[in-house]
Amino acid sequence: xxxxxxxxxxxxxxxxxxxxxxxxxxxxxxxxxxxxxxxxxxxxxxxxxxxxxxxxxxxxxxxxxxxxxxxxxxxxxxxxxxxxxxxxxxxxxxxxxxxxxxxxxxxxxxxxxxxxxxxxxxxxxxxxxxxxxxxxxxxxxxxxxxxxxxxxxxxxxxxxxxxxxxxxxxxxxxxxxxxxxxxxxxxxxxxxxxxxxxxxxxxxxx
Amino acid sequence: xxxxxxxxxxxxxxxxxxxxxxxxxxxxxxxxxxxxxxxxxxxxxxxxxxxxxxxxxxxxxxxxxxxxxxxxxxxxxxxxxxxxxxxxxxxxxxxxxxxxxxxxxxxxxxxxxxxxxxxxxxxxxxxxxxxxxxxxxxxxxxxxxxxxxxxxxxxxxxxxxxxxxxxxxxxxxxxxxxxxxxxxxxxxxxxxxxxxxxxxxxxxxxxxxxxxxxxxxxxxxxxxxxxxxxxxxxxxxxxxxxxxxxxxxxxxxxxxxxxxxxxxxxxxxxxxxxxxxxxxxxxxxxxxxxxxxxxxxxxxxxxxxxxxxxxxxxxxxxxxxxxxxxxxxxxxxxxxxxxxxxxxxxxxxxxxxxxxxxxxxxxxxxxxxxxxxxxxxxxxxxxxxxxxxxxxxxxxxxxxx
Numbered sequence: 001x002x003x004x005x006x007x008x009x010x011x012x013x014x015x016x017x018x019x020x021x022x023x024x025x026x027x028x029x030x031x032x033x034x035x036x037x038x039x040x041x042x043x044x045x046x047x048x049x050x051x052x053x054x055x056x057x058x059x060x061x062x063x064x065x066x067x068x069x070x071x072x073x074x075x076x077x078x079x080x081x082x083x084x085x086x087x088x089x090x091x092x093x094x095x096x097x098x099x100x101x102x103x104x105x106x107x108x109x110x111x112x113x114x115x116x117x118x119x120x121x122x123x124x125x126x127x128x129x130x131x132x133x134x135x136x137x138x139x140x141x142x143x144x145x146x147x148x149x150x151x152x153x154x155x156x157x158x159x160x161x162x163x164x165x166x167x168x169x170x171x172x173x174x175x176x177x178x179x180x181x182x183x184x185x186x187x188x189x190x191x192x193x194x195x196x197x198x199x200x201x202x203x204x205x206x
Numbered sequence: 207x208x209x210x211x212x213x214x215x216x217x218x219x220x221x222x223x224x225x226x227x228x229x230x231x232x233x234x235x236x237x238x239x240x241x242x243x244x245x246x247x248x249x250x251x252x253x254x255x256x257x258x259x260x261x262x263x264x265x266x267x268x269x270x271x272x273x274x275x276x277x278x279x280x281x282x283x284x285x286x287x288x289x290x291x292x293x294x295x296x297x298x299x300x301x302x303x304x305x306x307x308x309x310x311x312x313x314x315x316x317x318x319x320x321x322x323x324x325x326x327x328x329x330x331x332x333x334x335x336x337x338x339x340x341x342x343x344x345x346x347x348x349x350x351x352x353x354x355x356x357x358x359x360x361x362x363x364x365x366x367x368x369x370x371x372x373x374x375x376x377x378x379x380x381x382x383x384x385x386x387x388x389x390x391x392x393x394x395x396x397x398x399x400x401x402x403x404x405x406x407x408x409x410x411x412x413x414x415x416x417x418x419x420x421x422x423x424x425x426x427x428x429x430x431x432x433x434x435x436x437x438x439x440x441x442x443x444x445x446x447x448x449x450x451x452x453x454x455x456x457x458x459x460x461x462x463x464x465x466x467x468x469x470x471x472x473x474x475x476x477x478x479x480x481x482x483x484x485x486x487x488x489x490x491x492x493x494x495x496x497x498x499x500x501x502x503x504x505x506x507x508x509x510x511x512x513x514x515x516x517x518x519x520x521x522x523x524x525x526x527x528x529x530x531x532x533x534x535x536x537x538x539x540x541x542x543x544x545x546x547x548x549x550x551x552x553x554x555x556x557x558x559x560x561x562x563x564x565x566x567x568x569x570x571x572x573x574x575x576x577x578x579x580x581x582x583x584x585x586x587x588x589x590x591x592x593x594x595x596x597x598x599x600x601x602x603x604x605x606x607x
Contacts, residue, residue: 013383013387015383015384015387015415015418015419015422016383016386016387016390018387018415019386019387019388019390019391019394019415019416019419020386020387020390022390022391022394022412023390023391023393023394023397024394025394026393026394026395026397026398027394027397057379084378084379084382105382105386106382106385106386106389107386109393170464170465171464172464172502
């Protein structure tokens with residue numbers, strides 16, 4: 001079994017863990033599940049390379065903490081985060097810390113498989129994703145200054161309402177700026193947008 | 207020269223009197239000594255200062271000159287009553303006392319009465335304390351206390367409102383889990399069935415697991431219903447107009463930024479309702495926020511919240527009217543079902559919670575099309591008093607759900 005087919009699921013909710021494992025096995029992956037971050041970290045040193053699917057919201061240590069400790073252990077497994085409603089800011093932070101991607105619950109099969117493929121193409125986790133930096137940078141130049149301001153805050157993980165407040169515009173206007181930013185950056189999802197922006201060297205603004 | 211015993215007694219008496227005068231004069235309070243006939247026999251310097259009269263203007267006059275006119279007629283009677291039982295005590299226990307200055311102004315006082323035996327019979331020495339400042343401070347303290355209480359109850363109210371919001375968010379998470387599991391199981395199953403790589407026993411196992419998770423989601427909803435129906439329901443007799451006004455005030459926060467005008471049209475003759483204020487405000491808040499969101503794409507951005515008393519005053523109809531895009535027919539039918547949503551973000555729980563709350567109050571909620579555009583949400587609540595609805599309805603609410 002090659003590394004791109006191996007998946008480690010870390011989720012405290014038994015049903016979500018079991019069902020996701022089943023779904024991914026059905027899709028042809030080799031799956032192992034872990035019921036907590038601690039459990040996974042304890043066994044991580046002996047594990048062969050594979051993609052880690054991490055739930056952000058877990059009771060003992062959360063997904064972000066697992067990610068940090070993995071990095072401290074020099075375990076360079078690619079990580080995909082699963083977030084619940086309203087946890088996108090957390091996920092964006094995780095991406096800046098090196099996570100490959102995140103999917104928001106409830107997610108489509110397509111979305112999770114796409115993220116796993118993306119992770120598999122990454123031999124190691126890097127703080128700056130190896131996206132074509134130049135292409136991303138040239139797309140970044142297409143943004144108006146207001147659009148760039150919105151993007152800097154999106155990358156910081158700020159929700160629309162906070163961005164609106166900070167820039168003194170309505171959430172509706174933020175929404176339309178965001179749509180144009182996605183369009184110009186050719187990003188289909190927020191995670192893709194964050195990845196591109198980081199590749200282009202954009203600094204988050206809080 | 208040797209003094210005669212009589213001279214000595216006389217001198218001692220004079221010395222005693224002189225010492226008494228000096229003590230009285232240097233007292234920090236205004237002091238007025240009054241004879242049984244009600245004449246002012248002695249005053250101290252502080253009394254001159256407090257009342258604005260000179261000593262000569264006061265001595266020999268009726269003490270009533272220091273009493274505001276409206277209390278004067280009764281004053282001699284009260285004075286006589288003191289002589290009937292002459293002992294040191296405060297004047298007018300429990301009543302507010304006022305004194306009159308030379309310039310005609312009044313001030314609040316506290317007066318201590320002391321019977322003094324003199325050669326000319328028993329006199330009353332009154333010590334008068336101007337309590338204007340003390341009263342002012344007390345009133346200020348009460349006002350401050352009331353303000354603190356108001357703020358506290360407002361905070362409590364807002365925190366109860368946000369607790370419900372938080373509960374909705376927790377519920378959303380708790381629902382997300384089983385729903386995610388159900389879809390995962392079914393997608394995996396479909397894939398395996400399509401490729402023919404699964405035996406029926408295994409397929410049934412997976413289906414059972416999915417069913418179990420669907421039931422888990424159902425349980426979350428049941429918990430929500432219980433919470434709303436009997437949870438921490440705290441019902442009181444309320445004026446619905448006031449409840450609506452407060453909730454609209456909260457909903458207005460940020461609405462102007464979105465260019466939405468919210469107007470309120472209240473019927474002042476609505477009968478009282480017996481409700482949990484926080485829950486009903488949650489409903490109003492939810493409906494108004496929905497209305498504001500429905501206006502995002504509209505040119506005319508108006509929300510009207512109205513109350514009307516039903517004929518006979520048996521119920522109150524509260525309406526939230528928007529000029530938005532309106533409801534698609536297929537949505538309108540299932541509007542109050544859980545998980546139905548037209549929003550990009552949202553679990554579709556808001557209106558189902560609203561329905562739970564309104565029905566737990568013995569009311570009805572419905573939606574209809576507004577002319578020429580938009581939607582009208584109507585909430586009807588029965589008029590009620592504690593005696594009628596409180597005790598009779600509650601058991602029904604709990605058991606009949």
